[in-house]
Amino acid sequence: MSEHTVAKTGELDEGDRLLVELEGREIAVFNVDGEYLAYTNWCAHQAGPICEGTLSGTWDAEYDKEDLEVSMEWCNEDEVLSCPWHGWEYDITDGKSLTSKAQLPSHPVRTEGDDIVVSL
Ligand code: FES
Numbered sequence: 001m002s003e004h005t006v007a008k009t010g011e012l013d014e015g016d017r018l019l020v021e022l023e024g025r026e027i028a029v030f031n032v033d034g035e036y037l038a039y040t041n042w043c044a045h046q047a048g049p050i051c052e053g054t055l056s057g058t059w060d061a062e063y064d065k066e067d068l069e070v071s072m073e074w075c076n077e078d079e080v081l082s083c084p085w086h087g088w089e090y091d092i093t094d095g096k097s098l099t100s101k102a103q104l105p106s107h108p109v110r111t112e113g114d115d116i117v118v119s120l
Contacts, residue, residue, distance in 0.1 A: 005115045012036070012116060015078060019051060023120055026051070027107060032079070032092055036109040038118045039095055044102035048085030055081055058089055058098060 006020050006029055017030045019041065026041035028051030043050035057077035063070050081092045090097055095104035108119040 001119050003117050003119050005112075005117050007116045009111055009114045009116060015055070017051065017055075020118075022118065025120070027118060027120075028052075029109060029116060029118060030055075030092060035093075036111065036116055037092065037095075038107040038109045040105040040107070042105060043083045043085065043088060044097065044100075044104065045083065045086055045088045048083050050081060050083045050088075050090065050104060053082045053084045055079075055092060 002023065004022050007018055012018055012029065012031045014031050014034055017028050019026060019028045021027070027038055028041055029036055029038045039051055041049050041051040055078055057074050058080045059072050060075045061070055061072045076091070079092050080098065081090045082088070088097060089099065090104055095106045097103065110117050
């Protein structure tokens with residue numbers, strides 16, 4: 001396992017992301033509510049640049065069989081990463097697809113002093 005200092009904590013505010021190349025791979029580091037998360041820039045659908053996608057929320061729908069009505073609610077604001085190629089959505093907090101069993105490749109991140117360190 002190799003370790004790489006990618007930035008200082010003060011350079012990556014909450015909601016920010018940083019795309020870096022480590023050992024020939026594009027890796028994005030996200031600051032999600034003060035927690036640093038790193039994923040390979042690779043979408044499980046067709047290898048699109050998932051980490052360059054929009055970070056937003058998603059619609060949750062429920063169907064009431066008795067009333068025959070659909071209700072929709074916007075949820076998980078700033079926790080859903082959408083692929084810019086075809087729109088697959090992933091939970092940024094764990095890298096899991098919202099609609100399949102796909103998982104973004106993740107990497108351990110830690111801070112050492114004010115350094116953000118990614119392990120590959
Ligand atoms: S490559 Fe990401 S949704 Fe198709």
